[in-house]
Amino acid sequence: MKELSEAVKAFCEESLSPAGKVYLKISLAAVRRLAGQLSCSVKEVEISALSNGIVPERYERNLGTTGGLKGQILLLTSRVAVMGLGGLGGLAAELLARMGVGAITLIDGDTFSESNLNRQVLSTEENLPQNKADAARERIAKINAAVETIVFKEMAAGHNIEKMLQDCNLVLDCLDNLETRFLLQEACQKLGIPMVHGAIAQFYGQVCTIFPGDPGLKAIYSSFNKGQNKGIETELGNPATTPALVAAWQVQEAVKLLLKKEELLRNRILFIDTLQGSCETILLER
Amino acid sequence: MISIELALFATLRIYNPNGESSEPFKMQVPEGSTVAYLLETLKIPPGESKQVFINSCRQELDYVLQEGERVAVFPPIAGG
Numbered sequence: 001m002k003e004l005s006e007a008v009k010a011f012c013e014e015s016l017s018p019a020g021k022v023y024l025k026i027s028l029a030a031v032r033r034l035a036g037q038l039s040c041s042v043k044e045v046e047i048s049a050l051s052n053g054i055v056p057e058r059y060e061r062n063l064g065t066t067g068g069l070k071g072q073i074l075l076l077t078s079r080v081a082v083m084g085l086g087g088l089g090g091l092a093a094e095l096l097a098r099m100g101v102g103a104i105t106l107i108d109g110d111t112f113s114e115s116n117l118n119r120q121v122l123s124t125e126e127n128l129p130q131n132k133a134d135a136a137r138e139r140i141a142k143i144n145a146a147v148e149t150i151v152f153k154e155m156a157a158g159h160n161i162e163k164m165l166q167d168c169n170l171v172l173d174c175l176d177n178l179e180t181r182f183l184l185q186e187a188c189q190k191l192g193i194p195m196v197h198g199a200i201a202q203f204y205g206q207v208c209t210i211f212p213g214d215p216g217l218k219a220i221y222s223s224f225n226k227g228q229n230k231g232i233e234t235e236l237g238n239p240a241t242t243p244a245l246v247a248a249w250q251v252q253e254a255v256k257l258l259l260k261k262e263e264l265l266r267n268r269i270l271f272i273d274t275l276q277g278s279c280e281t282i283l284l285e286r
Numbered sequence: 287m288i289s290i291e292l293a294l295f296a297t298l299r300i301y302n303p304n305g306e307s308s309e310p311f312k313m314q315v316p317e318g319s320t321v322a323y324l325l326e327t328l329k330i331p332p333g334e335s336k337q338v339f340i341n342s343c344r345q346e347l348d349y350v351l352q353e354g355e356r357v358a359v360f361p362p363i364a365g366g
């Protein structure tokens with residue numbers, strides 16, 4: 001759109017990065033104004049700016065990580081699903097929106113309860129018992145208007161999971177039970193998309209990036225524990241901290257995947273032990 | 287006897303015979319020992335949830351340990 005291109009150029013201004021480099025930026029106010037004037041989305045304005053070498057100011061500190069403007073465009077033109085919006089997914093959804101992942105599918109049929117308040121960042125004393133996916137949508141809308149959200153206020157199951165994941169580049173496994181986690185891996189395999197698995201219990205957490213065809217969860221969870229749908233978290237609990245650690249690491253893997261970085265946690269699992277103060281990566285059988 | 291290297295992670299660290307730790311340690315077991323035998327020797331109750339990785343591959347209880355193998359035992363975690 002030539003008109004949009006010209007408009008973003010007219011609204012950009014010179015700025016100095018923290019490293020002392022001169023660059024062209026466009027403010028949030030200008031992006032909003034152009035979106036209104038030209039009847040296009042905030043995302044379209046931001047992509048047009050980036051395509052013309054102009055940095056939406058809100059992404060300025062992203063660029064070192066995205067590898068420049070092209071990387072930010074990649075994020076803005078991606079769709080990521082977050083399955084489960086509790087301790088892991090609530091924070092993951094927010095971090096994805098802040099990074100500027102342009103479309104996020106939010107999936108959770110559950111509602112907030114008091115026992116969620118210790119760790120689920122989207123829950124507040126005011127919004128009990130709101131649906132978790134709805135709360136995520138509201139939070140994202142406040143953080144980044146460029147992000148399009150699709151909300152599924154239902155639990156994933158065999159009959160609906162593939163529909164939920166349509167058009168997604170990848171999925172974050174932020175679930176809390178093994179049955180649905182395995183179902184998700186199967187669906188991702190069928191759809192040919194990667195997933196980033198995260199799980200926590202008490203002082204411990206784990207992250208693993210799983211591509212279609214990888215053994216993934218089958219290499220992680222032992223048949224010793226057959227019939228178990230949960231891990232040691234049922235006894236040891238879920239504090240505020242480990243879900244935040246693991247969610248952040250999952251989002252970092254997601255960003256690396258979208259940016260086509262190669263050093264992923266693939267066929268290896270990261271095990272975080274905050275009690276011992278150590279991280280281990282264990283290779284998984286291919 | 288054969289020598290293996292063992293690490294007991296997270297909640298399983300309490301079964302480390304050298305004191306509560308997840309640091310790897312060397313251990314001697316009779317030739318032909320299985321994973322089940324090892325867990326029994328370490329007094330890890332059969333009902334305790336665990337998964338065993340040998341040289342990075344998850345193995346089952348009947349796996350026969352070999353000289354020099356690295357054994358890591360983790361509890362399953364699945365919370366969100």
